[in-house]
Amino acid sequence: MPVSLERLIAEVEPNVITEALTRDCIQIAGGDPDTLDEKRRNMHFKDIECLAFSFRGLARIDNLKGLHNQPDLARPVVQQDHQDSRPGPPDQAGGSVVVQQPDHRAGKPGQAGQFECAVPRSYVLSHVKDLTYLDYRRVAGADVQAAMEQHQDEMNELQEREEQAALEAKAAQEKLAHNALMKEANLDGVESLVEDMIKEDPEWPRFITVPGLTDAWNDVRDKFNVATEDFKAIILEQHSRKKNEYAEWKSVVTTFLAEKDTAAKVHLTEYEKMKKKAVRAIQASPGDADTQVLGPKVRLMALKDELLDLEQEAVEVLGELLQEFDRSYSEIAESNKTHFNTYFTQIRDLQNNFFAAMTQAAMGMYEKYNQENSDLESLPEDARILLSDKDALINSLQASHDAHTSRIDMLEDRLVSTELRSANDLNNQNALWSAKRNRDRISEIINYIERNMLELDELAGEEDNGEG
Structure with missing residues (x-):
């Protein structure tokens, strides 16, 4: 039985x-180990910089002859001794005591770096959880409770920081999971479309300098968010359908192939039993080897036909299952294509309405600010330039709209292409898997038959080899 740390210390x-x-x-940094x-x-x-009384069985630190002229020398420092090479904070095992005095050669006492690891005992007790020694x-x-009360403000602040960090970590994980789902469901870029349109609009920085010119965009954003949430709900439901469709198909295929494997195992077991019986008979009567292997050889050729027939049945049924899955999965992809087209048509309508509203507002502002005694000069420079030339203003509006x-067009093309390509790729992968499975199984059957035929021939030839 292992001895507890408490008992070891007591002894x-x-x-x-x-x-x-x-x-x-005495602790001496650097230097030749042979001269330490x-x-x-x-x-x-007086030249001693650091003393480490780690695990020396000391009840207390005193009797430091020649060192009492250093007022900061006996300042205790908590140092963790990791007896099992595991790194980490001193949260459970007992700490050791290090006594360190100032380095007068480096500067004034108290200077940064003078007292390494100098931590008050109360600070350790309040900040290190589950400290035993x-x-x-x-x-x-009682000491822990007193230390907690002494450092209550620090502990509250620490707890708040930890809780905030935990919330931020949780939010980051949720965002990663959400983004992964959006990409998996082929919705990547949909949620950020409105912001992306503004970011890629070369005219937008000038438009926002004109008071009221882009106000209609707030209405567009609200309507866009409503349309997007409805669209996301539809596509996410379709995504679940695709996953369920694939899982169901895979389950049917796995069950069917297991049944065929069970049937093949029955035939293989029957043959193996016959072969073992022939081997025992040959061992008992080597002279009858030729006769004893005839039965297993005939059974082996029949086994070849049985296994190939089972594989042919498997190929035919798998072909039907692949076609059914291809049809069902492609129908979902085609349906999604329609949903994509419908959604992006809505977005284009919103953009067209915004363009019309902003064009009307811009023309009104042009007329207003190009009259006598207008306050055009009160506007920012970009706004003045934009409203000073009607043709330039119209061109800017059209460039923004384009x-x-x-x-919008780029995102629709990408998502529709991805939707159809993904369905086609999955169906091609399934077909390739089925073809490879068939080739591998045929190869297994042929190799098994040939290997066993050679074994039977060797058994039949043992008598001649023995007589020779």
Whole structure:
């Protein structure tokens, strides 16, 4: 039985700090390992930078002769000793005590880097969960509670940060899952279409400088969102239909092939039993080997025909199942094509209505700002330029409209092409799988028959080999 850490600690006889122990615990960074012991023996205590009393069986740190002139020397530092090479924070095992003094050669005491790992005990108790031992002492619940109260503000802030991080991580995971579903269902780019149209519109930055010119876009965005949500619901339902259709087809195919494999196994078992019986008979009477293998040979040739017949039946039925699946799955894809066309027709109508509304608003603004005593000069420079030339304004409106419709057309073409191509690719993959399965099974049958025929011939030839 393993001994508990508490028992091990209880059985350790406490040590007392002596000069020899102090020198043995001196920590020296770098240098030649062969000369470290000599440096420890000859070093003046005032030059000591760090002492590590890890697992020395010390009940307390005192009797530091020659070191009491350093007021910060006895400051305890919690250091985790990982006896099993597992990295991580000191959350369970007992910490050891390291005593470190300032490096006067590097600068003033308290300078950054002077006191490495200097952590108050109360901070450790409040921030490290499930801490059992610290500085060779069992952690008391009262001490933990007091530390928690002392650092309550810090703990509350830490908890808030952790909760916020957890929420952000959850949101990121949900977004990744959602995006993956959109891509899998062939809806990639639909949700961002409105924003993408604006991003790719070279005229939009100038339009928004004209007060009220793009107000109609808010109405377009709202109607677009409604149409998009309805469209997504339809395509996601179709996506579920496709998955169910494939799963059902695969289940039928798997069950059917299992039945054929069971029938083939019956024939193979019958032959194997006959062969084993012939082998035992030949072993008992080697002189009758030629006669004993005749039956298995005849059965082997019949087995070949039986296995090939079963495979031919499998090929025919699989062909029918493939055709049925091809028809059903392609019907869903064609139906989706219609849904895509309907949706994008709605989007084009919304864009056309927006273009008409914005053109009307732009012409009205052109007339308004090109009258005498208009406040055209109060507008931003881009707006003044845009409203100063009617032809240029019309060209900008048309360029914006063309950019929007082009983005709509491109997305529709991509999604429709992907929908039909995916269905065609899946059906081709199924056909290739079926053809490969048939080739592999025929090859297995032929190899099995040939291998067993050779074995039977070898059995029949044992008598001649023995007499020779």
